[in-house]
Amino acid sequence: MNYLDEHILSLKAKMVDQKTANNDNVKSIQAQTQKSELDGSMFEETKLLHVENDYLTLEPITILHGEIGFYIPKSFTPMPMEQAIIKYPSEHRPKVIYTSSEETINITFNPTDTALEAEELPDFVEQMADILRSVQPIRNWLGTEMVTNCSGLSVGQIRFVAAGIDGNLYNEMLLFIHNGRVVIGSFSCLEADLEVWLPVAEYWAQSLSVLPPPAYCTNEKGMTTP
Template identity: 75%
Template sequence: MNYLDEHIVSLKAKLMDQTTANNGGLQSIPAQNQESEQNGSMSEQNKLFHIQNEHLALEPRTILDGEIGFYIPKSFSPMPMEQAAMKYPSEHRPQDIYTSAEGTINISFNPTDSFLQVDELSEFVEQMADVLRSVQPIRNWLGSEMFINHSGLSIGRIRFIAAGIDGNLYNELLLFIQKGRVVIGSFSCLEAEHEAWLPVAEYWGQSLRVLTPSPYSANEKGMIPR
């Protein structure tokens, strides 16, 4: 077993939990980004999505003691421990889970115990994709890719539709490296609604960045990139 294979085996259980969330009803809300980003900046105008007759505002959040920042809908909140235990019934559940008010859309993060160099991430992502295809009830494989987001962070993206309890689920995994450690981010929603929510998922991935810790919260002073 080679070096990367050992990491794949150790992460298999985490991936299973990260991609098996319960789902419920979700109203159709075709989201549309109202402003485009330029040069990776994230001005106030760029953090608003129009949802039918309402507006979905995004706001900054941080994880890992303020070392990773990102934008998600302001209406999303940390999932209560009791709900997380039911939705991810395993010790490998994600460390940070944010959910919509209805509990039907989830964004989560799971820092792992695997350490890699940045140039190893692409091969690692492809091996992870192979694992997912072998263990998940895939309905539609949407592919994997590497990209560099607006903050210059190298990210591996894996997307697929899998069978869920009440219907097919859209899953998008983002794998990136923070202080040498692999972190797995996940976005999930019902397949029927995923096209409406793709702009939010895209903004979330593009907003991921490594931060310089600040004594102020991200909501008060904003995110300070390194």
């Protein structure tokens, strides 16, 4: 599947004249973790997530100079640049890519240059959804939603299943605002594996948090570019 940002960024200019968002579109979704886990201490411990008949270890990660944090499986590793170039051939490939050992499940983040006010995010999400429906080989459109996650972050979610080389792919995109600009996160896995990995995707979305800049330099994993 072609990397989505190539289409998104090329059509970005068409999104300048946006209407004021309707705040009634914003609603909460059921939390899978307690808010107390999402303060500064969350980045000092791992979590166990019950998946099917086993427990999966999740670890806290910070990216983009320590200002964004979230939980992902401990077994996930940064995708090497040479593999990222093959999987995401567009020059607009994500800045941050984590992948499973089989490279069938990917979690990515990409900060954009799109400036946006908080109240404009719902309309922006719907415009993005329209673009995706027009450029992607959609097999099952699962819809959009504005949510407020456990950390209080307003997030636009877009979910769909699209055709891929190795089978249909489940895609979940998270759009949120950081420092006045849109950041796009994505989770993808084979549709056949969705039942197993959906709890991980949900925990990832709920744990996503914008953090104060750290007072010291941090070593970050998952960066595909300097």
